[in-house]
Amino acid sequence: MDTQIAxxxxxxxxxxxxxxxxxxxxxxxxxxxIYGILGVNGAGKTTxxxxxxxxxxxxxxxxxxxxxxxxxxxxxxxxxxxxxxxxPYFYEHLSASxxxxxxxxxxxxxxxxxxxxxxxxxxxxxxKPVSKFSLGMRQRLGIARSIIHRPKVLLLDEPINGLDPxxxxxxxxxxxxxxxxxxxxxxxxxxxxxVEQTVERVVVIANGTLIEVANMEELKNTxxxxxxxxxxxxxxxxxxxx
Ligand SMILES: Nc1ncnc2c1ncn2[C@@H]1O[C@H](COP(=O)(O)OP(=O)(O)OP(=O)(O)O)[C@@H](O)[C@H]1O
Ligand SMILES: [Mg+2]
Numbered sequence: 316m317d318t319q320i321a322x323x324x325x326x327x328x329x330x331x332x333x334x335x336x337x338x339x340x341x342x343x344x345x346x347x348x349i350y351g352i353l354g355v356n357g358a359g360k361t362t363x364x365x366x367x368x369x370x371x372x373x374x375x376x377x378x379x380x381x382x383x384x385x386x387x388x389x390x391x392x393x394x395x396x397x398x399x400x401x402x403p404y405f406y407e408h409l410s411a412s413x414x415x416x417x418x419x420x421x422x423x424x425x426x427x428x429x430x431x432x433x434x435x436x437x438x439x440x441x442x443k444p445v446s447k448f449s450l451g452m453r454q455r456l457g458i459a460r461s462i463i464h465r466p467k468v469l470l471l472d473e474p475i476n477g478l479d480p481x482x483x484x485x486x487x488x489x490x491x492x493x494x495x496x497x498x499x500x501x502x503x504x505x506x507x508x509x510v511e512q513t514v515e516r517v518v519v520i521a522n523g524t525l526i527e528v529a530n531m532e533e534l535k536n537t538x539x540x541x542x543x544x545x546x547x548x549x550x551x552x553x554x555x556x557x
Pocket of ligand 1: 331332336354355356357358359360361362363505
């Protein structure tokens with residue numbers, strides 16, 4: 316096997332105000348994989364994604380995207396990633412199309428904005444100001460913005476937040492088609508059913524510590540009737556009572 320590593324963290328640690336939030340985290344994400352980060356509220360999922368995106372400086376260790384250090388080489392890393400982390404921010408008074416256009420200008424690339432909007436199920440609202448968007452529409456627009464420059468790596472923090480079941484299915488199909496085009500996707504979630512259905516590999520973190528990395532198909536086979544209990548046990552920090 317000679318799969319290229321798209322994202323890697325080495326001894327990655329982060330403290331806020333002297334309190335450890337991530338402890339020596341080591342993960343490896345292969346190119347073209349959909350990788351899930353599972354953890355309860357406060358486990359460290361967003362912090363991990365921010366460190367990978369180069370939005371935060373690690374206290375120790377590092378995150379790497381195609382071998383480049385996310386913090387020290389963040390201008391280069393930025394070119395290779397698309398991200399939707401926490402609530403997406405937009406220029407509220409501007410339209411969806413204008414927001415995407417500004418992003419493309421910033422990234423120094425061109426793309427078909429109308430196509431990107433229909434890709435995420437927003438075909439007819441390109442000219443509407445974002446201030447008039449619903450939560451789900453904002454989330455869809457955030458996803459459009461994160462993929463429009465065709466990044467190699469996509470970082471999605473709770474991507475199905477605020478989406479209805481139809482949109483959730485559409486997004487899952489979109490993620491799988493992006494993966495089939497070779498994109499590597501890291502997504503965080505605490506929604507077990509979504510992670511089970513979407514990701515190929517999962518890392519469970521609890522209190523900033525890696526509890527388990529597993530292949531989702533293997534997990535499903537091994538824990539056919541009690542996968543939810545098993546994963547909840549892991550999310551609690553590894554204590555599992557069958
Ligand atoms: N800027 C910050 N300053 C201080 N503490 C922070 C900061 N950002 C996060 N934390 C703390 O780090 C821990 C992990 O937060 P993080 O947002 O990464 O968790 P999460 O897994 O994304 O949670 P959620 O599921 O609620 O989004 C929490 O205890 C949080 O309070
Ligand atoms: Mg979070």
